[in-house]
Amino acid sequence: MLIVPEREIADLMTREAAFAAVEKVFAAMAAGDAYNFPVVREAIGHEDALYGFKGGFDRAGLTLGLKAGGYWPNNIAKHGIINHQSTVILFDPDTGKAKAMVGGNLLTALRTAAASSVSIRHLARSDARVIGMIGAGHQARFQLRAALEQRDFEKVIGWNLHPEMLSNLEEVATEAGLPFEAVQLDDMTRADVIISITSSFDAILSADQVAAGTHIACMGTDTKGKQEVDPRLLTRAQVFTDEVAQSVTIGEAQHAVGQSLVSESDIAQLGAVINGAHPGRTSDADITLFDGTGVGLQDLAVAAAVVDLAVERGVAIEVDF
Structure with missing residues (x-):
């Protein structure tokens, strides 16, 4: 399994790459080639946190996985880290084996911005x-x-x-x-x-x-x-x-x-x-x-793109799993 830590994301994923990934997966969704799984989002009764899962399968891009994480409103004040925390896990759709784990914080910000940007490109x-x-x-x-x-x-x-x-x-x-x-x-x-x-x-x-x-x-x-x-x-x-x-x-x-x-x-x-x-x-x-x-397939699309870039640049960490 490959690991791409949060610290590597800023040097790998650009706005242009995020835009391309999100635009492509939106098109696949509309064509019926990709679908999202039901969202799970719960207040966990600890630290006022909201925690959940978003996932899906892109048959066209052969991307399968989920994003897990949520909103911890006390993080900045108590721990000096951002309130939104998430991790993306990708699986091999042919075997079901865990394929990659990717830091999801910056990716979430980039894919959310890419989604509105795609809408401006096509509708404004x-x-x-x-x-x-x-x-x-x-x-x-x-x-x-x-x-x-x-x-x-x-x-x-x-x-x-x-x-x-x-x-x-x-x-x-x-x-x-x-x-x-x-x-x-x-x-x-x-x-x-x-x-x-x-x-x-x-x-x-x-x-x-x-x-x-x-x-x-x-x-x-x-x-x-x-x-x-x-x-x-x-x-x-x-x-x-x-x-x-x-x-x-x-x-x-x-x-x-x-x-x-x-x-x-x-x-x-x-x-x-x-x-x-x-x-x-x-x-x-x-x-x-x-x-x-905000759909799970957006997260999977940008995560898959960043894994490819991490492998290409030699910064992906490979572990036995």
């Missing part, structure tokens, strides 16, 4: 120039860096519940040579693309704070009860997702479906747009919304 207007960010935590930096590579953006605007954290977004904008402006939520009507990346359980963005033609990537809702946008917004938008079953149960669409504002049949897979089976955006006036719930 080609002339999008202003990007709006809702949320300014650790993951928001990854989101913004990846998104800025998809269009010729000229400005970044941002809102966060705790304004002092907006410096995270300003730093990324400055790196890219772009101006940054802290705004109120009503100012999000100025954005051509909006990314929401929060841990909110209450709607933050209302339906009337989004202009016609906007693309929205909702990336924070991945658990029952979480919510980032007004459910009525989904009635104004063409809605796409990574996996429909997760979208309607733990994703942003859970609330609109629960209130009978939209139905499961109104939600399309982003992979179908990638494959050409769905037209995606049909006019510059369309509002498009990507409900990024």
Whole structure:
């Protein structure tokens, strides 16, 4: 079995490689060549932690495995390590033997950013120039860096519940040579693309704070009860997702479906747009919304790619198992 430690990931996995892996697996999912297993996510009654498993099988890429981990909210304060902790384990689909174990913390951040980035590539207007960010935590930096590579953006605007954290977004904008402006939520009507990346359980963005033609990537809702946008917004938008079953149960669409504002049949897979089976955006006036719930196959795709790179560069650790 091969081991790729967390410390090696930053030198192996690029945003470009993460994008390619996620785009390819979304296409495989929509084609019926890959599927996710049911998600297990539980409060364990210790350290206020949430722990779970995401897994799946990509028949096209012959990738089988799972990601185990979760959220330990006291880690930073008590141990000086990040609150999200995860590990990806890959298996040989021909024999069932454990094939690789890969540090999953940075990979999770990269694959989440890649997912919204893929949605921007395929759904945002080609002339999008202003990007709006809702949320300014650790993951928001990854989101913004990846998104800025998809269009010729000229400005970044941002809102966060705790304004002092907006410096995270300003730093990324400055790196890219772009101006940054802290705004109120009503100012999000100025954005051509909006990314929401929060841990909110209450709607933050209302339906009337989004202009016609906007693309929205909702990336924070991945658990029952979480919510980032007004459910009525989904009635104004063409809605796409990574996996429909997760979208309607733990994703942003859970609330609109629960209130009978939209139905499961109104939600399309982003992979179908990638494959050409769905037209995606049909006019510059369309509002498009990507409900990024985070699927196990994303983790397996980037982990498999990083294992190949680790072997190629001689940094994978081989152990008898």
